[in-house]
Amino acid sequence: MKKTKQIRLIIVFSLLIFAGISTAFLVTQESRDFRIAKNLDIFFSLFRELNAFYVDEIDPDKIIKSGIDNMLQTLDPYTVYYPESDADDFTFMTTGKYGGIGSLVRGGGEYVVISEVYKGFPADRAGIKAGDLLKKVDGIPLKGLSTDNVSNKLKGSPGTDITVTVERNGTESDFRMKRERIIIPPVPFFGMIDEKTGYIRFTTFTQDCVEEVKNALVSLKTNNPQQIILDVRGNPGGLLTEAVGIVNLFVGPGNEVVSTKGKVKQFDEDFKTTKAAIDEKIPLAVLINRGSASAAEIVAGAIQDLDRGIIVGQRSYGKGLVQITRSLSYNTQLKVTTAKYYIPSGRCIQALDFSHPNEDGSVGIIPDSLISEFKTRNGRAVRDGGGITPDVEIAPEPLSQVASELFLRNYIFDFASKYYWSHPDINSISQFSFTDSDYDDFRSFLIDRKFNYRTFTEASLTQLISNAKREKYYDLNKDLFAELEKDIAHNLDHDLTMFR
Known part of the structure; x- marks a missing residue:
């Protein structure tokens, strides 16, 4: 009887504790839901009053977009809202595709300048060249317009007609063409840099980029290379699944490449290689720098953690956060950070601590006291909290200030454009040499342009x-x-x- 009474007391006591915890959770959740509803009501009421009584007319799209952007900036720079007007930019970011003529533009004074023409696309086939001054699009003058405005005028639905007026060597010309679906190649170059070394330049993790890198690797293997260089310097990342596929080209099936962990457990996932590798044995070096981020760091980190190759260059950017896209109403999108990613050794290489901002809203790097040591597959020590540290560190040779000024202010680009049109006999890079006389011409060009700078x-x-x-x-x-x-x-x- 005494024992039965003790059991009853234990059960009652346990139920009371459970009820207390459940009540506390419900109260907390109810309080949170109330605060969300309250603040949304305040925001709606505030905007309604502004719209009714502010002295000037308010642009609702602009002011709401500004409010959303400022709200998201308190979180991290990767959580971003895309209005319907930015749908093309969002598509280009994830797929590398857009409708246009296949060129890049940059600022150049009163008019923007064609800075690059993609080979094989409408601008290239029409005869537009880097260095051409953009004067009109479909008869509309472009004087004083920003590069973004001009870029938007060049873009459009594939198949639509466009007439571009450019100035070249003081003469204006019209170029007529049809816009096309432009696909920026993620592998702009690959080849043998010597008899035994294959090289792949890899610039972005867009849809189907694995196939591009795979084709480059397979093509290089026909030359019987003894080693491969995968260059992801300046690669800002992109789709996580494509990063897994890139690692799978060099690592066989069943190897974990990356895992994601966040607040919503349904998004937690382990990503492993699933296919046979193209080559598991060939010596591999991955080149990285401060511009290598996100998916590029997953590839470099996995290759390092699995001891599949060596990492060469500078410490990478340190972006260990994962984003997914959520469709919102009216064809808008939200790119939201949902998790952190962890490479095979178990480390997260996120450099900035957005979860603990300073009082002024700024964020600092992960402190040394919170950095931990991990082990690669073969037992080498690696660390988290600050990007991928290369196995072989090579600092870039700094430019002189005069060289930096000439490059950043486009004097080298402008002279190269002028040189190209005044030397039509140049057939290939192998035949090119820049002589002392050419350099004297460059000096004269700078004097004519009144180039100067301050140290x-x-x-x-x-x-x-x-x-x-x-x-x-x-x-x-x-x-x-x-x-x-x-x-x-x-x-x-x-x-x-x-x-x-």
Whole structure:
């Protein structure tokens, strides 16, 4: 009897605890639901009052989009809202396809400039060249328009007619063509860089990119290479499933490549290789840099963790977050972070800690105290929390400031365009040489364009002089500042010779 009473007490006590926990959960959930409903009601009421009483007319699309964007910015930079007007950009991001003429444009003053023409597409077949100045599209002047506006005018439904007016060497010409479905190749180049080394340049993880890399690898193997270089420098990533497929080209079936873990458990998943590899034995090197991110890091990290090859270059970007897309009403889309990904050793290589922002809203890197050590398949030590650290680190050689200025301000591009049209006899890169006379022409070109620049040292001295004047020290040391300005002033002709 006493024992029965004890059992009853235990059961009652357990039920009370369970009821208490359940009640607490329901109260918490009810409180959260109430707060969501309350804040949505406040937002709706606020917008209704603004729309009714604000002094000027309000653009509802613009102001709501701004509100959504600012809300999402408090989370992470990868959770993004795409309105219906951005549907083409969203499709291009995930598939690498869009309707257009097959060219890239950049700013170039009053008019934008064709910076690249994709071979085999309408612009290329029509005869448009890099360096052409875009003056009109279908008779509409483009003067003063941004690159985004001009790009949007070039895009359109495949099969539609378009007339592009360009200026080349001072002469305007019209080019008529039909827009097509443009597919940006994820493998812009592959080939043998010497008798024993095959090289694959791989730029983006869009749909079906695995087939492109596979075809490149199979083609290279006909040359009997002894080693392969897979170059994912500057590759920003893309579709996670394609990353698994790329690893599968070099690793046989049954190997885990990546797993995802998040708040919604139904999205947790382990991704393994499922097919026979194209080549499991050939020595492999993967090139990475600070621009290698997301799916590119999955490939590099899996190759490293499985000890399938070596990683060469710089530490990668450190994006260990997974996004999925959710369709919203009115043909809008939400790309939302749902999980973190973990490569075979169990590490997550996310560099920035968005879950613990600073008081000012900024985010910091994962602190050293939270970085852990993991082991590769063969027992080598690797770490999480900051991208993929290469097995062989190679820092890029820094450019001189004059070279950086010439490149970033497109003087090299503009001279190359001018050189191309003044040397029609150039047939191939193997026949090309840039002579001393050509370099003298480049100097003259820069003088004609009134090229100049300020070094960081000169800019710092200008700031120092400004501070000295504000604090009343300048007049006391005017001769000293004048002498210093003279000593550190750069000489363009000297720089062009020294950093040639």
